[in-house]
Amino acid sequence: MAVEFFVVPTVTFTFDAPLSPSQDYLPVAPAPKATHLVLSLSQKRVYVWADDQILEDFPVAIGTPETPTPTGEFEIFQMIVDPSWESPWTGDVYPPGPNSALGLRWIGFASQLNGIIGFHGTPTVSSIGQAASNGCVRLRNEDVLTLFAYVRMGMSVVVEP
16 A cells, blocks of 8 residues: 655744734735844934845934833834724724824834834824834834835844934
8 A cells, every 4th residue: 555645835924913902913924135123213214234234214203202212122023014003091992094193014123111112104294303202113104114024023123322
């Protein structure tokens, strides 16, 4: 009696943690060429690096002096398409979309006692280039779409003063 073996290909996905209990999970694909991000708080820009070369950079809004963006070395641990936003003050949940507080994408990289810090889109384009957020890093919606395409789970994020 002959025994036949079948090889079945498998696909492994990395899943992020949701921002709210109802948030859908997103399979994450590898980043094209990018190796790490550098956020310069003084320049209010995030730089996409591939080894020793800058691939792209974007202007950002950062935390205010009262609610600063943390400095240090971090890793991306959360990536969400069309994130909903839960107000930390009221608990109300707002639906996703280009006019939501989180814009079109969310990229979480730092966890603190008062919540998660991440890159996200914003409808408040006038805040870009300013110290205007509660610690998160705001980008124009079109810029956060591009940034999202470069990053992957576990990618290094260096936040410099």
